[in-house]
Amino acid sequence: MAEKITPRAEDYSQWYIDLVTQAELADYAPVKGCMIIRPRGYAIWEVMQRTLDDMFKAEGVQNCYFPTLIPYSFLQKEAEHVEGFSPEVLTVTHSGEKKLEEPLALRPTSETIIWHTFKKWVQSHRDLPLLINQWANVFRAEMRPRLFLRTVEFLWQEGHTAHATAEEANEFAKRMIHVYQRFVEDTLAIPVMVGVKSDSEKFPGAVYTYSIEAMMQDGKALQAGTSHDLGDNFGKAFEVQFQNKEGKLAPVYASSWGVSTRLMGALIMTHSDDKGLVLPPKLAPTQVVIVPIFKASNKDVVLAHAQSIYTEIKRAGHRVILDDKDGYSPGWKFAQWELAGVPLRIEFGERDMQSQSLVVSRRDRAEKESIEASQLLSYVEQTLATMQNDLFLSAKERMQTRTKELVDYPAFTRYFEEEGGFALACWCGDASCETKVKTQLQVTIRNLPFIQNEEAITGRCVVCGEQAKHQAIWSKSY
Amino acid sequence: MAEKITPRAEDYSQWYIDLVTQAELADYAPVKGCMIIRPRGYAIWEVMQRTLDDMFKAEGVQNCYFPTLIPYSFLQKEAEHVEGFSPEVLTVTHSGEKKLEEPLALRPTSETIIWHTFKKWVQSHRDLPLLINQWANVFRAEMRPRLFLRTVEFLWQEGHTAHATAEEANEFAKRMIHVYQRFVEDTLAIPVMVGVKSDSEKFPGAVYTYSIEAMMQDGKALQAGTSHDLGDNFGKAFEVQFQNKEGKLAPVYASSWGVSTRLMGALIMTHSDDKGLVLPPKLAPTQVVIVPIFKASNKDVVLAHAQSIYTEIKRAGHRVILDDKDGYSPGWKFAQWELAGVPLRIEFGERDMQSQSLVVSRRDRAEKESIEASQLLSYVEQTLATMQNDLFLSAKERMQTRTKELVDYPAFTRYFEEEGGFALACWCGDASCETKVKTQLQVTIRNLPFIQNEEAITGRCVVCGEQAKHQAIWSKSY
Numbered sequence: 037m038a039e040k041i042t043p044r045a046e047d048y049s050q051w052y053i054d055l056v057t058q059a060e061l062a063d064y065a066p067v068k069g070c071m072i073i074r075p076r077g078y079a080i081w082e083v084m085q086r087t088l089d090d091m092f093k094a095e096g097v098q099n100c101y102f103p104t105l106i107p108y109s110f111l112q113k114e115a116e117h118v119e120g121f122s123p124e125v126l127t128v129t130h131s132g133e134k135k136l137e138e139p140l141a142l143r144p145t146s147e148t149i150i151w152h153t154f155k156k157w158v159q160s161h162r163d164l165p166l167l168i169n170q171w172a173n174v175f176r177a178e179m180r181p182r183l184f185l186r187t188v189e190f191l192w193q194e195g196h197t198a199h200a201t202a203e204e205a206n207e208f209a210k211r212m213i214h215v216y217q218r219f220v221e222d223t224l225a226i227p228v229m230v231g232v233k234s235d236s237e238k239f240p241g242a243v244y245t246y247s248i249e250a251m252m253q254d255g256k257a258l259q260a261g262t263s264h265d266l267g268d269n270f271g272k273a274f275e276v277q278f279q280n281k282e283g284k285l286a287p288v289y290a291s292s293w294g295v296s297t298r299l300m301g302a303l304i305m306t307h308s309d310d311k312g313l314v315l316p317p318k319l320a321p322t323q324v325v326i327v328p329i330f331k332a333s334n335k336d337v338v339l340a341h342a343q344s345i346y347t348e349i350k351r352a353g354h355r356v357i358l359d360d361k362d363g364y365s366p367g368w369k370f371a372q373w374e375l376a377g378v379p380l381r382i383e384f385g386e387r388d389m390q391s392q393s394l395v396v397s398r399r400d401r402a403e404k405e406s407i408e409a410s411q412l413l414s415y416v417e418q419t420l421a422t423m424q425n426d427l428f429l430s431a432k433e434r435m436q437t438r439t440k441e442l443v444d445y446p447a448f449t450r451y452f453e454e455e456g457g458f459a460l461a462c463w464c465g466d467a468s469c470e471t472k473v474k475t476q477l478q479v480t481i482r483n484l485p486f487i488q489n490e491e492a493i494t495g496r497c498v499v500c501g502e503q504a505k506h507q508a509i510w511s512k513s514y
Numbered sequence: 515m516a517e518k519i520t521p522r523a524e525d526y527s528q529w530y531i532d533l534v535t536q537a538e539l540a541d542y543a544p545v546k547g548c549m550i551i552r553p554r555g556y557a558i559w560e561v562m563q564r565t566l567d568d569m570f571k572a573e574g575v576q577n578c579y580f581p582t583l584i585p586y587s588f589l590q591k592e593a594e595h596v597e598g599f600s601p602e603v604l605t606v607t608h609s610g611e612k613k614l615e616e617p618l619a620l621r622p623t624s625e626t627i628i629w630h631t632f633k634k635w636v637q638s639h640r641d642l643p644l645l646i647n648q649w650a651n652v653f654r655a656e657m658r659p660r661l662f663l664r665t666v667e668f669l670w671q672e673g674h675t676a677h678a679t680a681e682e683a684n685e686f687a688k689r690m691i692h693v694y695q696r697f698v699e700d701t702l703a704i705p706v707m708v709g710v711k712s713d714s715e716k717f718p719g720a721v722y723t724y725s726i727e728a729m730m731q732d733g734k735a736l737q738a739g740t741s742h743d744l745g746d747n748f749g750k751a752f753e754v755q756f757q758n759k760e761g762k763l764a765p766v767y768a769s770s771w772g773v774s775t776r777l778m779g780a781l782i783m784t785h786s787d788d789k790g791l792v793l794p795p796k797l798a799p800t801q802v803v804i805v806p807i808f809k810a811s812n813k814d815v816v817l818a819h820a821q822s823i824y825t826e827i828k829r830a831g832h833r834v835i836l837d838d839k840d841g842y843s844p845g846w847k848f849a850q851w852e853l854a855g856v857p858l859r860i861e862f863g864e865r866d867m868q869s870q871s872l873v874v875s876r877r878d879r880a881e882k883e884s885i886e887a888s889q890l891l892s893y894v895e896q897t898l899a900t901m902q903n904d905l906f907l908s909a910k911e912r913m914q915t916r917t918k919e920l921v922d923y924p925a926f927t928r929y930f931e932e933e934g935g936f937a938l939a940c941w942c943g944d945a946s947c948e949t950k951v952k953t954q955l956q957v958t959i960r961n962l963p964f965i966q967n968e969e970a971i972t973g974r975c976v977v978c979g980e981q982a983k984h985q986a987i988w989s990k991s992y
Contacts, residue, residue, distance in 0.1 A: 063631065065581045066588070067618060072631055075576035075646060082577065098553035099560065103543045103667050104582075104620075104651060105604075110544070123610045126583075128620065130605040131655040131666075140545060142582075142606065142620075153541065153550060168553060173582060173651065177609040188609075189581050 041375075043310045048254045055304060056183045059313045059375050062300075069181035069188035076376060077184075077300060079321035081191065084299060085171065087223050087318075088193065091215050097167040097195060102149050104173070105140040110148035114273040117147065120240025124176040126188070142175040147241060147266070147292055150196045151274040158198055158288055160279050165204065169195040174296075184301040185258075185514050192296035198288050200280065202267060205289035206244070209265040212293040213246035216261035224299065225316035225428040226250045226306045227435050228260060229458070229509050231483030236467050239292075243267035249482040249509060251435040252305035255457040257482045257511040260302050263293035301514065306431050307400070313377030314399050316427050317420035324349055324356040324416060325378045329366050329385035341389055345382065345412065352413050354420065374399060379423055380416065398423055400430075439509075441491075448498050448510075452477045458511045460485075462504030464497035472499055473510065482509040519853075521788045526732045533782060534661045537791045537853050540778075547659035547666035554854060555662075555778060557799035559669065562777060563649060565701050565796075566671065569693050575645045575673060580627050582651070583618040588626035592751040595625065598718025602654040604666070620653040625719060625744070625770055628674045629752040636676055636766055638757045643686070644676040652774075662779040663736075663992050670774035676766050678758065680745060683767035684722070687743040690771040691724035694739035702777065703794035703906040704728045704784045705913050706738060707936070707987050709961030714945050717770075721745035727960040727987060729913040730783035733935040735960045735989040738780050741771035779992065784909050785878070791855030792877050794905050795898035802827055802834040802894060803856045807844045807863035819867055823860065823890065830891050832898070852877065857901055858894065876901055878908075917987075919969075926976050926988075930955045936989045938963075940982030942975035950977055951988065960987040 041058055042050040056062050061077030073081065089099070105128060112118045121144045128140040143149065150168075158166060171193045178186050195212060199205040213230060220226050228248035238245035242264035250260045271277070271288040280286045307314040317323050326349075328342035339360055346358040357378075359369050366383065373381055383395045392409045400423060407415050438457030442448045451459055463469060463481065473479050484506040495504045519536055520528040534540050539555030551559065567577070583606060590596045599622045606618040621627065628646075636644060649671045656664045673690060677683040691708060698704050706726035716723035720742035728738045749755070749766040758764045785792040795801050804827075806820035817838055824836040835856075837847050844861065851859055861873045870887045878901060885893050916935030920926045929937055941947060941959065951957050962984045973982045 063634070065583075066585055066627065066630060067581060067583045070581035070583055072581065073579040075578045078578045079576070081579075098557070100553045100556045101551040101559075101669065103545060103548035103550065104653075105543075105545045105548055105667060107544055125610060126606050127608040128604050129607045130617075132601045132603060134655075139608075149544065152544060156541070175582075177612075189583065191579065 041310060041312065044253065051310070052301075052305060053183065055308055055312060059377065061304075061313070062183045064183070067188070069178045071183050071187045071189075073191070073297065076321075080303070080315070080319060081297060081300065083319050083321060084223070085193075088219055088295070089171075091219060092169050092193075092195065095167070095211070095215065097169045097197075099170060100168050101170050101172070102143075102146050102153070104143050106143050106146075106149045108139045108141050110152060111141055113148060114241045114269055116269075117241035121145070121176075124178075126175045126177060143172070144174055144176045145292075145294075146170070146172070146174075146194055147196065147270050147290075148274075151270040151276060151290070154198050154271075154288070155274055155276045158276055158278050161200055161281050164198055164200045164278060164288070165208070166198040167195070167208075168197070169193055182301075184297055184304075187297075190297050192294050194292060194294040197291045198271070198276070199290070200278065200286070200288070202289050205267070205291050206265045209244065209246060209263045209291035209293065212291065213248060213261065213263040216263065216293070216295060217248050220248060220250070220260050220299070220302075221428065223316070223318045224303055224306075225318075225424055225431060226260065226302055227428060227432040229435075229483060229485055231485040231509065233262075233483055234463075234467070234470060234481045234508070236470055237481060239264045241266060241269050243269070247483045249511075250302050250306060251431075251438060251458060251511075252302070252514065253434070254305070255438050255455070255511075257458065257509070257513040258298070258302045258305065259482070259513065260299060261293070261295040264291060266290035266292060305514075307427050308377070311371070312375030314427070315377035315379055317379045317424045320377065320379050321355060322357045322376070322378050323354050323420055324380045324382060325373045326356065326358045327366055327369050327373070327381060327383045328358075328360060329383060334386045338384075338386060338389070341384070345394075348413065349416060352417070354416060380419055382412075400427060442498055443495065445498055445501075449477060452479050452512070456512060458482070458509050459498075460507060461498035461510055462491060462495040463506050463508045464500055464502040465505035466497070466500065466502075469497055469499035477512075479510050479512055482511050482513060484508050519788060519790065522731065529788070530779075530783060531661065533786055533790060537855065539782075539791070540661045542661070545666070547656045549661050549665045549667075551669070551775070554799075558781070558793070558797060559775060559778065561797050561799060562701070563671075566697055566773070567649075569697060570647050570671075570673065573645070573689070573693065575647045575675075577648060578646050579648050579650070580621075580624050580631070582621050584621050584624075584627045586617045586619050588630060589619055591626060592719045592747055594747075595719035599623070599654075602656075604653045604655060621650070622652055622654045623770075623772075624648070624650070624652075624672055625674065625748050625768075626752070629748040629754060629768070632676050632749075632766070633752055633754045636754055636756050639678055639759050642676055642678045642756060642766070643682065645673070645686075646675070647671055647673040660779075662775055662782070665775075668775045670772050672770060672772040675769045676749070676754070677768070678756065678764070678766070680767050683745070683769050684743045687722065687724060687741045687769040687771065690769065691726060691739070691741040694741065694771070694773060695726050698726060698728070698738050698777070698780075699906065701794070701796045702781055702784075703796075703902055703909060704738065704780055705906060705910040707913075707961065707963050709963040709987065711740075711961055712941075712945070712948060712959045712986070714948055715959060717742045719744060719747050721747070725961045727989075728780050728784065729909075729916060729936060729989075730780070730992065731912070732783070733916050733933070733989075735936065735987070735991040736776070736780045736783065737960070737991065738777060739771070739773040742769060744768035744770060783992075785905050786855070789849075790853030792905070793855035793857055795857045795902045798855065798857050799833060800835045800854070800856050801832050801898055802858045802860060803851045804834065804836045805844055805847050805851070805859060805861045806836075806838060807861060812864045816862075816864060816867070819862070823872075826891065827894060830895070832894060858897055860890075878905060920976055921973065923977055923979075927955060930957050930990070934990060936960070936987050937976075938985060939976035939988055940969060940973040941984050941986045942978055942980040943983035944975075944978065944980075947975055947977035955990075957988050957990055960989050960991060962986050
């Protein structure tokens with residue numbers, strides 16, 4: 037059972053690590069920077085996987101699996117790609133006792149091996165669009181690892197598509213960032229800002245990188261998903277062409293898009309509290325826990341009632357657990373399930389049975405409530421839905437409250453020194469302004485929101501005062 | 515579209531490879547020995563995963579995820595384990611430009627890292643049994659790779675359990691081999707022989723290895739799943755102990771069990787034919803395909819009818835596709851869906867519509883049949899169930915026909931030289947007899963079936979003629 041979790045107000049970083057380890061979501065691995073995803077953490081990831089996978093399939097995407105091992109030379113075929121990834125690549129040199137002829141990279145991402153293969157698969161306009169995805173592990177050397185947020189190995193999905201035109205590839209990349217937005221907002225109850233990355237922050241090899249950016253409880257941004265319009269960069273590098281309807285060879289355009297176990301970090305730092313994890317009901321592997329309160333003399337009758345409540349909730353299609361363990365006090369059990377983030381707890385003893393009532397508590401509220409036993413199912417149904425919505429609204433309110441429009445650099449500087457959060461401020465489009473802000477304030481442009489207001493083209497760059505080209509979200513980030 | 519598939523009678527090995535590549539189940543990867551699992555192959559693997567995963571969860575097993583990278587020194591902690599695996603281990607030596615302090619193994623299997631972690635997780639009898647599983651990729655150097663059957667990287671699940679007693683670990687290992695048997699027989703329609711491996715064939719580090727062995731169409735055996743009673747070998751090697759109910763430290767016992775993408779090979783070589791893949795309905799990602807036959811003049815009316823049939827079948831809960839593509843002949847489409855192994859095809863044209871009938875063909879039968887349109891749903895339901903059963907029975911008949919009881923070595927030798935298949939023959943228990951048979955005939959003991967008849971202890975060893983201890987299944991194998 038858990039040690040004390042450091043309160044958020046005291047040390048937010050330590051709170052996060054305490055929560056991850058004590059709620060048994062993940063653990064440190066023997067190899068530095070790697071993590072073990074424990075059953076409680078993995079069960080949440082499984083719900084994410086199933087939900088997203090269904091959404092991908094609804095877009096016509098098919099799953100497949102490409103090898104982890106990539107000839108090192110592949111990474112070098114796209115100039116920006118190799119520059120971006122080679123410092124992070126783990127390399128296999130030996131097989132058994134034998135030295136390999138060519139070193140093999142552990143995939144940091146799979147564009148190269150996939151486009152090498154697309155050369156075989158894409159011949160004619162009939163082969164396009166080609167929409168695939170894989171659920172896989174990837175590897176990137178990581179100097180400052182942090183459970184779920186930055187690990188040497190992480191789990192993710194990576195979608196890769198091939199299209200006949202640049203427009204179609206761009207449209208698909210945009211469509212997928214909106215799929216991510218819908219998933220993260222609806223299922224994880226995390227509001228996000230959707231937009232395009234600045235050139236200096238985009239994916240190595242992309243024409244455009246779209247991202248969803250969430251705000252954590254400490255006001256910092258977390259990039260929760262990206263989708264890239266790769267243009268014909270990979271198509272060219274791997275010499276993929278197709279015969280169009282007119283019988284002519286034409287270039288092939290690409291998108292790629294991914295989310296990872298990082299989402300677990302976003303989830304934790306959006307909703308959880310000093311008592312532990314708080315899970316949105318749609319995502320919770322266990323949505324309802326029943327804790328019957330009994331002693332030796334009334335154990336049988338209380339547990340029989342608990343069993344009937346359990347069956348009733350389960351039949352209604354909710355994910356429910358009955359905690360009838362012996363040898364633990366109700367208080368200990370409550371703390372345990374709060375730590376684990378179960379959205380709804382139902383407790384009752386013999387007295388509640390006599391008055392035909394039940395005591396219920398929502399994980400995101402301090403008070404308990406008594407309800408009539410006959411109301412149980414409608415209460416559960418409604419509360420799970422309300423709680424999902426409330427979590428989203430409360431995160432959205434925080435994001436709105438902590439997003440400030442700023443027009444001059446002194447105020448901008450003060451904001452990040454004194455408060456922190458998102459700054460919505462104009463930018464001239466010049467990378468030197470980004471560099472200045474990054475160096476002075478450790479703040480970067482998270483993205484240029486798709487929805488830009490008038491200001492964007494009438495205002496002045498918050499850094500240099502020149503004519504603005506965009507409105508940008510600036511923030512410190514994970 | 516497919517080239518010609520080499521007929522089985524001509525060259526069984528080539529038929530297998532042709533089928534895998536032309537049915538687009540898998541493809542060769544740029545790194546020798548690795549494979550790309552294509553969408554059609556992966557969709558089948560997904561059905562296997564979901565089905566098995568539900569069966570594991572019903573046994574109380576929880577999923578989790580351990581890192582791919584294992585300190586090389588871990589492998590060396592269990593003497594037999596390192597001897598068995600180190601020739602096959604791929605090793606990571608560099609991270610970016612930097613040489614690692616200690617080389618890291620790409621997991622060939624995860625007993626070592628998991629038992630290293632169990633030391634932290636298992637303290638008290640309350641922590642036992644601990645039942646976990648992971649779906650993961652593993653890596654083993656492979657001299658003679660073959661798509662799905664032996665690849666450098668493959669996908670599998672590996673279950674790992676910790677128990678308070680030797681008996682419980684043994685019982686769990688046995689329980690899981692029976693879960694595999696049920697899965698492979700019921701879902702893949704592949705009959706298997708269940709038994710224990712001889713000492714020379716067991717898993718490195720196991721006390722007992724249980725296996726299910728299937729017979730392929732060419733009479734060779736394929737090991738389709740294994741479950742290991744690991745005794746306290748890993749518990750000791752990683753110094754895991756628990757405090758029992760009496761407050762004393764006691765050793766912890768283990769099981770591990772796995773099946774892999776090898777099952778795809780077993781599936782193909784059990785049911786498929788010269789036209790392509792044959793899929794048991796329970797496993798088929800697409801169970802029914804509708805091919806409407808139309809020309810420009812009646813396209814609208816035929817496709818409208820096709821759509822209504824599609825909806826009807828889909829609503830009934832079957833996995834169905836409507837192939838209304840333009841520009842391909844019905845014959846081309848039929849061949850395509852036969853290659854892909856779809857169990858049931860429904861075709862119709864305007865004339866069938868007028869007579870309110872449909873033409874149906876089962877993938878495992880040569881003849882077409884005409885049915886009344888009003889009978890459609892009951893026909894589909896019944897045929898899918900019958901076909902599942904028929905495929906199992908026909909594979910079972912083959913296995914029985916090609917399993918021969920043999921008592922003397924000359925007949926045993928002749929059997930493997932002239933016919934091949936499974937030999938059920940007594941064995942003294944001595945490894946030298948196994949070696950002799952392996953050297954002379956390339957035949958090994960697949961397992962000692964759980965169900966042994968009298969013969970086992972009254973007969974004589976088929977190789978040396980000494981008193982027998984067991985009855986064994988002998989066979990060439992994949």
